Amino acid sequence: ETGVTQSPTHLIKTRGQQVTLRCSSQSGHNTVSWYQQALGQGPQFIFQYYREEENGRGNFPPRFSGLQFPNYSSELNVNALELDDSALYLCASSSGQTILNTEAFFGQGTRLTVV
Amino acid sequence: GDSVTQMEGPVTLSEEAFLTINCTYTATGYPSLFWYVQYPGEGLQLLLKATKADDKGSNKGFEATYRKETTSFHLEKGSVQVSDSAVYFCALSESNTGNQFYFGTGTSLTVIP
Numbered sequence: 001e002t003g004v005t006q007s008p009t010h011l012i013k014t015r016g017q018q019v020t021l022r023c024s025s026q027s028g029h030n031t032v033s034w035y036q037q038a039l040g041q042g043p044q045f046i047f048q049y050y051r052e053e054e055n056g057r058g059n060f061p062p063r064f065s066g067l068q069f070p071n072y073s074s075e076l077n078v079n080a081l082e083l084d085d086s087a088l089y090l091c092a093s094s095s096g097q098t099i100l101n102t103e104a105f106f107g108q109g110t111r112l113t114v115v
Numbered sequence: 116g117d118s119v120t121q122m123e124g125p126v127t128l129s130e131e132a133f134l135t136i137n138c139t140y141t142a143t144g145y146p147s148l149f150w151y152v153q154y155p156g157e158g159l160q161l162l163l164k165a166t167k168a169d170d171k172g173s174n175k176g177f178e179a180t181y182r183k184e185t186t187s188f189h190l191e192k193g194s195v196q197v198s199d200s201a202v203y204f205c206a207l208s209e210s211n212t213g214n215q216f217y218f219g220t221g222t223s224l225t226v227i228p
Binding site: 040043045101 | 156
């Protein structure tokens with residue numbers, strides 16, 4: 001049990017639609033990161049939030065956006081869904097601003113299928 | 116850019132066999148290196164890490180040594196158990212940012228009794 005909860009666990013959306021994925025972190029974890037894991041691939045960094053501000057972004061288009069709230073919850077929003085967005089989306093939280101000195105705890109992920 | 120290359124799986128071993136999963140990396144700076152494990156139906160869990168050259172990370176009988184000269188961080192275990200069946204991910208994070216992991220593609224391990 002990592003203390004990081006993601007919802008929903010599975011989701012099916014139609015191409016062109018918008019989706020919001022949610023993550024609930026452990027209390028005191030000021031940093032949350034989102035990763036996309038395509039089938040058979042390793043997780044790819046989407047972005048990180050630290051104290052409600054974006055603190056780094058990977059190679060993903062602007063239609064991927066996020067929010068972090070003061071209650072240690074966060075959201076990943078994806079607009080104009082494409083078939084290639086089908087993947088497992090992982091949330092990770094940690095207590096420090098970097099993942100070098102504090103452990104990052106991962107949720108079980110949300111499996112998004114775009115049809 | 117930064118990247119991690121892992122040996123491809125799947126790997127199937129008999130219980131008590133020796134395990135090696137190869138991992139090499141490319142980094143622009145001075146990375147920390149990690150092994151994460153994903154058991155069936157669960158999220159990624161930190162297995163071990165090393166933050167500088169020649170450091171050895173160890174946990175639950177698994178070991179990996181940070182080799183700067185060969186840019187490698189191979190995972191080893193002397194005697195695997197059925198409960199070690201999982202997907203193993205090698206990852207790095209740069210020391211100058213420390214805000215993201217670069218993961219390998221993962222290696223699936225199945226241990227049979």
